[in-house]
Amino acid sequence: MRGDNMSSPHFPIPKTLPVLVVFDGVLLPGSTIRIPITSVKNINLVHSRLTFSSRLASTIIAIVTKEPDKKGQVNKLHSIGTAGVVVQITGTSLPRPRYTLLVTGLCRVHIDSVVQEHPYPVALVSQLNSPTTQVQDYAQLVGLMREFKEAAQKLIDLLDIPSSEGQKLKDLVSRVPEEQLADLVASLVRATLPERLQILDAVDVPTRVKITLPLLLRHIQKLKEVGEANVDEDNKRVGVRVLQRGGRSLPPSHPIPMEKGQNEMAELEARLKAANMPPEANKVAVKELGRLKRMNPLVPEYPMLRSYLDLLADLPWDITAPETCNITRARQHLDTDHYGLEKVKRRVLEYLAVRQLRGDLKGPILCFVGPPGVGKTSVARSIGTTLGRPYHRISLGGVSDQHDIRGHRRTYIGAMPGRVIQALRTVKVKNPVLLLDEIDKLGSGMQGDPAAALLEVLDPAQNSSFTDTYVNLPFDLSQVLFVATANSLSTIPTPLLDRMEIIPVPGYTQEEKVMIGHLHLLPKQLQEHGLTPEILSMSTETIAIIIGEYTREAGVRTLERKIGAVCRAVAVQVAEALSSQDDVEATSEIKGAGEISGKGKDGVETTSEEQITAKQQQQGSVRHERIPYESDDDDDDDEDENDEDEEEEERGRNPSAAAAATVSLSNFSLSSLRQHLELPIVVEKKMIQDVLGPPIFLSGLAGRVSVPGVAVGLAWTPVGGEVMVVEATCTPGDSGLTLTGQLGSVMKESAKIALSWVRQHAPMLDLEPDFMRDEEIHLHFPAGAISKDGPSAGVTILTVLVSLLSNRCVRPDVAMTGEITLNGVVLPVGGIKEKLLAAHRAGLSTVILPSANKKDLADVPDSVMSEVEVVLVDSVEQVLQAAFDGTFPEVSSDATRTKTLSSKL
Numbered sequence: 001m002r003g004d005n006m007s008s009p010h011f012p013i014p015k016t017l018p019v020l021v022v023f024d025g026v027l028l029p030g031s032t033i034r035i036p037i038t039s040v041k042n043i044n045l046v047h048s049r050l051t052f053s054s055r056l057a058s059t060i061i062a063i064v065t066k067e068p069d070k071k072g073q074v075n076k077l078h079s080i081g082t083a084g085v086v087v088q089i090t091g092t093s094l095p096r097p098r099y100t101l102l103v104t105g106l107c108r109v110h111i112d113s114v115v116q117e118h119p120y121p122v123a124l125v126s127q128l129n130s131p132t133t134q135v136q137d138y139a140q141l142v143g144l145m146r147e148f149k150e151a152a153q154k155l156i157d158l159l160d161i162p163s164s165e166g167q168k169l170k171d172l173v174s175r176v177p178e179e180q181l182a183d184l185v186a187s188l189v190r191a192t193l194p195e196r197l198q199i200l201d202a203v204d205v206p207t208r209v210k211i212t213l214p215l216l217l218r219h220i221q222k223l224k225e226v227g228e229a230n231v232d233e234d235n236k237r238v239g240v241r242v243l244q245r246g247g248r249s250l251p252p253s254h255p256i257p258m259e260k261g262q263n264e265m266a267e268l269e270a271r272l273k274a275a276n277m278p279p280e281a282n283k284v285a286v287k288e289l290g291r292l293k294r295m296n297p298l299v300p301e302y303p304m305l306r307s308y309l310d311l312l313a314d315l316p317w318d319i320t321a322p323e324t325c326n327i328t329r330a331r332q333h334l335d336t337d338h339y340g341l342e343k344v345k346r347r348v349l350e351y352l353a354v355r356q357l358r359g360d361l362k363g364p365i366l367c368f369v370g371p372p373g374v375g376k377t378s379v380a381r382s383i384g385t386t387l388g389r390p391y392h393r394i395s396l397g398g399v400s401d402q403h404d405i406r407g408h409r410r411t412y413i414g415a416m417p418g419r420v421i422q423a424l425r426t427v428k429v430k431n432p433v434l435l436l437d438e439i440d441k442l443g444s445g446m447q448g449d450p451a452a453a454l455l456e457v458l459d460p461a462q463n464s465s466f467t468d469t470y471v472n473l474p475f476d477l478s479q480v481l482f483v484a485t486a487n488s489l490s491t492i493p494t495p496l497l498d499r500m501e502i503i504p505v506p507g508y509t510q511e512e513k514v515m516i517g518h519l520h521l522l523p524k525q526l527q528e529h530g531l532t533p534e535i536l537s538m539s540t541e542t543i544a545i546i547i548g549e550y551t552r553e554a555g556v557r558t559l560e561r562k563i564g565a566v567c568r569a570v571a572v573q574v575a576e577a578l579s580s581q582d583d584v585e586a587t588s589e590i591k592g593a594g595e596i597s598g599k600g601k602d603g604v605e606t607t608s609e610e611q612i613t614a615k616q617q618q619q620g621s622v623r624h625e626r627i628p629y630e631s632d633d634d635d636d637d638d639e640d641e642n643d644e645d646e647e648e649e650e651r652g653r654n655p656s657a658a659a660a661a662t663v664s665l666s667n668f669s670l671s672s673l674r675q676h677l678e679l680p681i682v683v684e685k686k687m688i689q690d691v692l693g694p695p696i697f698l699s700g701l702a703g704r705v706s707v708p709g710v711a712v713g714l715a716w717t718p719v720g721g722e723v724m725v726v727e728a729t730c731t732p733g734d735s736g737l738t739l740t741g742q743l744g745s746v747m748k749e750s751a752k753i754a755l756s757w758v759r760q761h762a763p764m765l766d767l768e769p770d771f772m773r774d775e776e777i778h779l780h781f782p783a784g785a786i787s788k789d790g791p792s793a794g795v796t797i798l799t800v801l802v803s804l805l806s807n808r809c810v811r812p813d814v815a816m817t818g819e820i821t822l823n824g825v826v827l828p829v830g831g832i833k834e835k836l837l838a839a840h841r842a843g844l845s846t847v848i849l850p851s852a853n854k855k856d857l858a859d860v861p862d863s864v865m866s867e868v869e870v871v872l873v874d875s876v877e878q879v880l881q882a883a884f885d886g887t888f889p890e891v892s893s894d895a896t897r898t899k900t901l902s903s904k905l
């Protein structure tokens with residue numbers, strides 16, 4: 001069968017091709033099919049060979065059918081496949097890769113051998129072209145072709161497609177080269193998988209035509225039988241294939257519903273007109289539409305141009321949402337949705353008021369900066385709701401390719417517009433509120449700098465004519481209200497920072513968290529679990545226990561999850577109570593059955609075997625009815641899987657039961673539930689431990705600070721303030737000072753400065769001048785896996801060294817922060833509010849701060865200031881006085897640590 005003689009010039013196909021395995025279809029040369037990608041190997045192939053900016057021409061793959069054996073089991077690759085080019089990829093790679101490829105067949109190839117199986121198959125192939133037709137066969141072939149073409153025209157007449165489309169198809173059939181004719185018509189004809197494989201195997205043209213003709217005639221016969229008025233569903237599908245894809249076939253498993261009598265082009269033209277584009281864009285749209293109309297639907301560019309025009313028609317060039325800005329309502333909105341955050345709310349209201357008065361849409365871009373879970377996204381969403389404009393969130397975390405923002409060139413496979421244009425297509429208005437979430441997490445990779453692309457989007461001077469690379473036309477973004485969020489300013493490029501107004505959203509105090517939990521998170525979780533305050537009651541004291549013993553965060557996200565876990569546990573109790581109610585009902589029904597069958601009213605005591613069976617069946621049916629709810633809850637489970645630290649939630653909870661309870665509660669009144677449960681179920685400490693496990697964080701650092709060489713420092717991190725127990729030990733040796741805990745260079749320098757100061761002041765500290773001659777000091781910062789840097793640990797390091805060398809304990813209730821100089825001056829540091837909140841959270845009562853930070857105390861909530869004593873210091877001596885209670889107390893004799901230097905002091 002293999003054709004060694006080339007009958008006509010063909011483009012060469014590479015000798016080695018990656019193989020895309022298909023299971024229920026056959027791609028014939030000249031036709032285009034959609035192939036859903038589900039198997040791991042096919043996904044690997046897409047990732048490695050098709051999604052890396054490959055140019056169209058270079059991505060030739062072999063599409064080979066895995067055919068079933070006689071028992072219907074799929075087992076071996078067919079020996080002949082089709083070399084094809086992927087013209088479009090749709091789908092996503094997250095959360096799970098799911099793609100659909102649009103592939104056009106080029107020519108037949110023989111699979112000589114499979115040279116690689118993993119990660120995707122690769123095969124050595126030889127191109128198959130039709131052998132030259134011998135002169136004696138020629139007359140016969142001409143007759144056969146004529147008959148075939150006539151039958152094909154007849155089939156097209158019978159297909160349920162608009163006449164204009166039919167005419168186009170007929171023209172195509174009359175023009176197409178003879179060797180492509182059978183393949184083209186075969187893609188219109190209904191045929192089984194083995195029949196299609198037979199057509200694929202027919203390398204020489206006459207054989208192929210001879211095989212296809214009977215199938216063609218069979219299809220015509222069938223269409224005639226059902227009659228034009230009653231075209232069966234399958235034929236409609238064929239019609240749709242022709243109508244929608246211009247003569248290219250689609251696998252039977254992916255039919256597209258018929259839009260009877262609709263002219264695709266006219267519809268597209270009408271949509272483009274209705275889009276009311278600016279003249280420049282309109283000119284391009286008209287020109288491209290003309291090109292699409294003239295284009296042969298079989299060429300790979302057709303679907304790409306079609307998608308482009310669809311996007312132009314979908315973009316909101318001239319659609320504006322009416323803005324309903326009302327400051328009083330805005331205030332109400334913000335207050336209803338958020339507790340506290342007074343400064344943030346005030347700034348947002350000022351911003352909205354200025355916009356309302358000026359009546360224009362230009363203004364600074366607000367950027368909310370703060371630790372996770374403090375309500376940044378939530379406040380930004382409230383702005384959208386307040387203004388009555390559609391809101392859309394663009395997540396920028398991990399975006400490292402500028403094309404994600406600016407779009408890809410249309411010539412690339414899988415080309416897509418950038419995220420901003422995609423968002424506008426989704427919201428369908430040109431003035432939405434777009435939230436640029438996690439703007440500080442933008443990456444920068446090989447594919448250009450996305451931050452630079454964002455500059456163009458955010459700059460009011462440029463964004464009125466933002467040109468996405470895919471759209472390639474200016475789009476006016478000046479009416480979009482951009483709002484951004486970030487955890488830290490340090491990673492936001494300066495030019496981007498310059499264009500935004502930073503609104504800090506600080507962490508919450510313990511009291512604020514309790515109130516947020518009580519007023520917002522608990523009601524929200526109750527509602528999400530189908531519970532009510534009449535069923536579950538949780539006091540503010542209980543919420544405070546959860547905060548203190550199960551969370552260490554600046555925001556309230558973990559708190560919300562923990563409250564959710566408690567709600568689920570209660571939902572299980574309710575569900576169980578409801579099922580026991582079902583049991584009782586079942587019993588009473590059985591009693592009823594007993595009455596009917598003439599048994600006594602006191603049937604419970606005298607339950608017969610039949611009754612027990614009936615009861616069991618009844619219970620079985622109760623269980624059975626709940627099954628749908630159980631599967632409904634799968635989503636819940638998925639979410640839970642994403643929670644990193646939620647193992648305790650697994651304990652004592654049953655999401656299925658929770659869901660069952662949620663649904664069942666609507667059917668059962670509270671009064672009937674009260675018969676089985678004492679309501680409300682009051683959540684107390686014992687129940688919290690049962691559900692969440694033993695406390696994760698024990699308050700008080702006293703145990704750890706009760707030995708010399710340990711002090712509590714305060715650190716600022718993008719996720720809020722942290723208390724850090726810094727430790728030092730001293731052992732015989734000569735390697736000087738060893739630092740561990742992934743410290744940056746600035747922190748290492750702080751340690752050196754502190755040691756120099758101690759050396760310089762050895763006499764004052766009662767140390768010998770060469771106290772480190774035979775000793776080495778090891779200084780460790782906890783959470784060794786996390787890198788740390790910055791000068792603010794200076795005072796803590798110094799205090800730890802003094803404590804170690806003087807063998808005296810630091811006060812256990814003191815935390816400190818501040819930079820030191822060689823001369824012992826204490827300099828101001830940042831993140832004071834966050835640090836004080838962290839100290840307060842950890843139950844520390846005294847905080848040593850640089851005097852120059854006094855101004856920052858104004859930001860610290862009164863509730864914290866009233867419980868934490870702040871000692872302002874200018875010098876290291878003052879730090880030591882405060883840290884050691886002014887007297888440098890001797891270590892008690894039962895100190896747990898051996899002090900190697902004690903003999904020297």
Ligand SMILES: Nc1ncnc2c1ncn2[C@@H]1O[C@H](COP(=O)(O)OP(=O)(O)OP(=O)(O)O)[C@@H](O)[C@H]1O
Binds near residue numbers: 379520
């Ligand atoms: N002040 C508050 N009042 C009421 N609810 C709040 C408050 N702050 C946070 N929340 C709630 O906490 C949850 C987390 O908030 P949100 O998602 O807005 O945090 P975020 O600061 O954007 O975090 P991230 O930086 O991780 O995106 C939400 O359910 C939100 O409603």
